[in-house]
Amino acid sequence: xxxxxxxxxxxxxxxxxxxxxxxxxxxxxxxxxxxxxxxxxxxx
Numbered sequence: 001x002x003x004x005x006x007x008x009x010x011x012x013x014x015x016x017x018x019x020x021x022x023x024x025x026x027x028x029x030x031x032x033x034x035x036x037x038x039x040x041x042x043x044x
Contacts, residue, residue: 004029 002010008018022029 008015
């Protein structure tokens with residue numbers, strides 16, 4: 001596992017452009033635990 005910045009560098013892109021490229025390819029890079037999210041939202 002490598003950082004987003006390192007992956008962007010390897011791809012020859014800055015972080016913003018790298019994230020945009022991933023989004024265009026519909027690659028999900030942010031892991032979301034929906035149970036945790038629901039608990040956080042319910043805490044107010």
